[in-house]
Amino acid sequence: MLIGLKCRNCGQRYPIEPLNTCEECFGPLEVEYDYDAIQERVSREKIEKGPNTIWRYADFLPVTGRIIDLGAGFTPLQRADNLGSILGLDELYIKNDSVNPTFSFKDRVVSVSISKALEFGFDTVGCASTGNLASSVAAHAAKANMNCYIFVPADLNVAKITQALVYNPHLIGVEGNYDEVNRLCTEVSGYYDWAFVNINLRAYYAEGSKTLGYEVAEQLGWEAPDRVVVPAASGSLLTKVWRGFKEFERFGLIDEVNTKVTAAQAEGCSPITTAFRTGEPVKPVRPNTIEKSLAIGNPADGFYAVKVIKESGGTAGSATDAELIEGIKLLARTEGIFTETAGGVVVATLKKLVEAGEIDSDERTVIYITGNGLKTQDVLAEYLPSPIKIKPDLEAFNTQAKPEQKEVA
Amino acid sequence: MAIVRLSTPLRKFSEGKPEINTEGSTLKEVLANIDSKIPGFLEKVVENDEIKQFINIYINNEDVRLGEGLSTALGESDVVSILPAVSGG
Ligand SMILES: Cc1ncc(COP(=O)(O)O)c(C=O)c1O
Ligand SMILES: [Zn+2]
Numbered sequence: 001m002l003i004g005l006k007c008r009n010c011g012q013r014y015p016i017e018p019l020n021t022c023e024e025c026f027g028p029l030e031v032e033y034d035y036d037a038i039q040e041r042v043s044r045e046k047i048e049k050g051p052n053t054i055w056r057y058a059d060f061l062p063v064t065g066r067i068i069d070l071g072a073g074f075t076p077l078q079r080a081d082n083l084g085s086i087l088g089l090d091e092l093y094i095k096n097d098s099v100n101p102t103f104s105f106k107d108r109v110v111s112v113s114i115s116k117a118l119e120f121g122f123d124t125v126g127c128a129s130t131g132n133l134a135s136s137v138a139a140h141a142a143k144a145n146m147n148c149y150i151f152v153p154a155d156l157n158v159a160k161i162t163q164a165l166v167y168n169p170h171l172i173g174v175e176g177n178y179d180e181v182n183r184l185c186t187e188v189s190g191y192y193d194w195a196f197v198n199i200n201l202r203a204y205y206a207e208g209s210k211t212l213g214y215e216v217a218e219q220l221g222w223e224a225p226d227r228v229v230v231p232a233a234s235g236s237l238l239t240k241v242w243r244g245f246k247e248f249e250r251f252g253l254i255d256e257v258n259t260k261v262t263a264a265q266a267e268g269c270s271p272i273t274t275a276f277r278t279g280e281p282v283k284p285v286r287p288n289t290i291e292k293s294l295a296i297g298n299p300a301d302g303f304y305a306v307k308v309i310k311e312s313g314g315t316a317g318s319a320t321d322a323e324l325i326e327g328i329k330l331l332a333r334t335e336g337i338f339t340e341t342a343g344g345v346v347v348a349t350l351k352k353l354v355e356a357g358e359i360d361s362d363e364r365t366v367i368y369i370t371g372n373g374l375k376t377q378d379v380l381a382e383y384l385p386s387p388i389k390i391k392p393d394l395e396a397f398n399t400q401a402k403p404e405q406k407e408v409a
Numbered sequence: 410m411a412i413v414r415l416s417t418p419l420r421k422f423s424e425g426k427p428e429i430n431t432e433g434s435t436l437k438e439v440l441a442n443i444d445s446k447i448p449g450f451l452e453k454v455v456e457n458d459e460i461k462q463f464i465n466i467y468i469n470n471e472d473v474r475l476g477e478g479l480s481t482a483l484g485e486s487d488v489v490s491i492l493p494a495v496s497g498g
Contacts, residue, residue: 009462020493020496021493021495022418022463023418025461025463026453026463026464026495027463027495028463128496128497178497180470182497183465183472183490183492185496186416186492186496186497187414187490187492189496190416190427191427198497198498199496199497234497234498235498283474284472284474298465298472298494299498300494300496300497301495301498303462
C-alpha cells in the first residue's frame, strides 16, 4: 500500500527509509500511498469489525510489520451539552483522547513510529518531547524491548517526569526550552544511528494523528463535523486531522468534507495563530507560558498548519495562562473530564471564538482534548480551594461543612 | 574562524564530514566563503538574502532568526549549526 516518501515542498520522491528531510530543498517528507489499491480493500464494514484501537485503520497507516500496540485510540467521543449550553453551542462534542495508554494522544503517533522503527531494524529509539511524547515513547519502547533515549526540558512538570521515568528510559533533562531540546536532538540524530520518532521517523510518526480525524468521522456516524478545534504545537496534529477527513472523503467513506479547522495555542507561544491572523510567514518566538505541552516556538509544520486553516475556512485563537486555567476548571465542572493545560487552551480558545462570533451556535463542533489533567496538576494547585478538614464526628460535619458551604460550578 | 556543523543532507558538500572550519566575520560571510570553496552550497541554504524556509541556523545554539539573522557577527571559535527545520513536535 506504501509507495514511498515524497517531499511536500518540491515533490521529490524517496524510498521507504528513515528519512524526514528532502535533500534538494530541506522540505518535509510525507508518506505516499497507493490510494487505488487501498480503495479496493476498504469499507465501513471492514473498519467497524476491526480492533478498538488505531489499528482498525491499519490500511491507512504506514506499517507493514509487527505492531507495538498498547491499545492507543478509539477513545470516547462524548456529547457535551452542559459545556455547550454555557458557551452557546447547540451541538458540541469532546474527543476525549486523555484516556489513552499513557494518557495523551501521542500514543497514536508513537504506536505507529515504534512499530516502524522495529520494521527498519533499529534497536534504539528516542525523541525530543515537550512532555507527553516522553512517556509514550518510553512505554512503547519498553513493550518493544528497545533502548530508549528521551530528551525533555529540565523544568518539565513533575508528574510528566515521574511518569516517563517509571518506564526506565535514559531520560535527559536539557537546560533549555523545547526548541533547544529539539535542536540538540536533531544534532544528536546526525551522529547516532537511532530512530528518533519525531526526527528521522517523523514522516511515519505524523501519520498516526490521521486517526483522530478518522475516528471522529466514524463516531459521528460516518460524517465529518462542521468545525474542529485542535491544539497546535508543531502543527502536525492539526494538518493530519484534516488529512484524515480528506482521505475518508476520497475513499467515499464519508461525504464531502466542509470542516473548518481551527487552531488553539497558548498566548505566550502562538506563532501559528499569529501567522494566520497577520497573514505574515510563521515567525519563531520564545515561549512564555505555563502551558508546556504546546510550547514550540519554532513549529516544524507551522507553514502547513496555516495553509490548512485557510484552505478549510477555519480560524485560530489563543488563550492566556489565566484563561486556560479557567478552561481546565470549566471542562471538569461541566463535563467531568479533567484535562491538562493543552486541553485548557482548547476550551478557553473555543469560548473566546464563540464569544467573538467566529464560531456559530449551530455548527456541529468537535474539540480535541489531547492530554490528561493528572499530568499537570502542579499548575492548578494554587487555583483550587483546599478541602474542608473536620474531625470524624457528625457534629463537626453539621457545624463546619454544611452543604451551603460547598462551592457550586 | 568559525566551526560549521552540517546536518546529514548537507554533508554531501563536505565529503561526508559533519563539520568544516571557515573564515568570516558574519554568518553571511561564512556561508559565502564555504560557497567559494564548494560551489552550490549557498543556494541550498539562502534565497533572496534570507535563510530558506525549511532551514534553521544556530550560532552557539541560538536560533539566528530570533536575533540578527544572516548579519549576525561571528567570533573566533563560534559554532554554526545548519539544521533542517522539519523536526520535532
Ligand atoms: C497534549 C498535547 N496536545 C497537542 C499537542 C500538539 O501536537 P503537534 O506538535 O502535533 O501540534 C501536543 C504536543 O506535544 C500535546 O502534548
Ligand atoms: Zn523537496
